Amino acid sequence: MPIVSRNQTDALERLNARENPRPRIAVHKFSSCDGCQLAFINAGEALLEFAQLVDIVHFAEAGPMDPEAAVDIAFVEGSISTPDEAERIRAVRKNSRFLVSLGACATSGGLQALRNFNVDGAKAWTEAIYAQPEFIDSLDTATPVAEHVKVDLELWGCPVNARQVFQAVRQLLFGVAPVVDKDKLCVECKRQQHVCVLVAKGIPCMGPVTHTGCGALCPAFGRDCYACFGPAENPNTASLSRRFEGLGLLPEAVAQRFHLINSHAPAFRTEWLAWKERS
């Protein structure tokens, strides 16, 4: 399977055709916790170096404000969950040569995509939480950016980490397509020589189906991975679910494992539905 899709090549060519070698960049926020943009703000001195390498034209939390400016690279944090956001993301796409979805919310809908499976729709929840629900303007679903506009690079993670983001930035600065490792978390975990929590402790770890990138943090703490980086490439979710059942998890508990931070990602959604029907 080619690492770089034809679509991405087109976007890369557009990016590389920019006039000024120092790219103009924007960081946009949609429905999110602000945690992924912290990959830039928490970068310390690297943030200052980054500001030398690129021209930051819009990044509200860090200060620069120009949401409608045309840019070379747009980083998008958050999922699309209101009518206004659905409009705004189209404008962001129109104004950018290369669009990067930053983190779980932008890439899979994130935690708030849990509302998508609420049979009564978001309205019932609005009524439960807000005293005057008529004031709340919200879509029934929180969806990934790619369901609205074309995304040129997806960075997974809740949150993304700085290494991942700056690696992609550097590769784009060199004019090459960023390479994202889509392997299972287990590979990284083994490299770090952690004791397998699934095998040794019988804990229902999501590592075997989860996209690598966090650095195998949870197993390093002796706990189960909870799939905050979303599904890996070709995940064998059915096999892992049967293993969980073998550990004694009830179907409902198996279903819940897939129904958390990346519940709207197709591989996880399918597995959740299959086990929910059995429960």
Added chain:
Amino acid sequence: MENRDIRIEVPVLARVEGEGALELTASDGRIETLRLRIFEPPRYFEKFLEGRGPQEVLDIVARICGICPVAYQMTAVQALEQAFGMQASPYVTQLRRLMYCGEWLQSHALHIHLLALPDFLGFENAIAMAGKHPDAVRRGLRLQRLGNELIRLFGGRSVHPVGMRVGGFHRAPYPDRAAAVLKELRSALADAEAMVAFTASLDLPDDEQDFVSVALRHENEYAMYSGRIVSDRGLDLRVEDYLERFQESHVAHSTALYAHLDGQPYLVGPLARLNLNHDRLSPPVKAALEATGLHLPSRNMFHSVIARAVEIHEVVLEAIRLIEDLNNDEPAAVPLTVKAGVGCGATEAPRGLLWHRYEVDAAGKVISAQIVPPTAQNQARIEDDLKCSLEAFGLHNDDDALRLRGETVIRNYDPCISCATHFLKVRVERR
């Protein structure tokens, strides 16, 4: 007097976490109506928590806010332990306070240097400021990084850390890593202490207002992790009794809920804490604070930046003490036992009092959840403040000047809009 109709549209307020807008109508130099419109989309966290077990709750509540995930975990964990009738060991409490010091340090350092300082030094933003004041910006980034390192000891990462569990931690920090952070904390102490005099030397506006301060108060610590809920008007409440005196309501122009104390606006956060708890500061911090000549309690919200610096100094000292006292032979957690019940928790997030309540079933799963974040509590106070401070500033000023002053006032509260769902465009209508 003024008969012109003016509207200022300033998109998303810069240098706050989240999104909102300010609308005001004015005539004859007086503000008639003022509304802080919050348009962060609702995210329905309280509903996601229903049916979830103890670990899932900690993993979910972190996602309410990327800036203060530790505060959410610290508050939820205490509420759940209360519901389950569990008691964290003194060692676990010590570990938690140490981790919480990390979040205060990173959040305050970020706010002072990257978000607030450009206002007071006259720059558009920190990136522009870095050219003229590289040392101030670098110092801020260093302290912020150190706070994040401290969180990483306990959670692997500073945003949505993974190490916390009901009963304690999945594992204690590795002693060699803790020792390395201790060394850095000791060398950062001079920077932290200098912050107090530095912020006090800033040319801050003089803007005295009348307001009620609310914070936790602990019998001997500078309250962060636990305490009783107190105010400077005599309130003294157990955490469990919060709802008896505080009410949340919903207004048309906001997706954030407004909290009131006996129907009145009130202040939470660094200045409220300093006003109520300055007698609990450690002696070196008291000395540094006294040297500035700042009179407490303060009624000037612009002193919040000094309060944050004081708290940076306090948590660096506190973190040093806590690491020095660590005894790694003790278990990092007590075993989890669940039962049906109700539990409440309150801690001081960097932005102020954070309160949680959970009702759980016999399997330890959440039946219902209620979360009152600091920004929801400050919202009514921010509107009151804006009314007073913009009138005092003078509505004859041009719209850009009014917008800048309005933003500066709001930034004093370090509002975390994602937390309260919910931040700023400025629209002034003069009649």
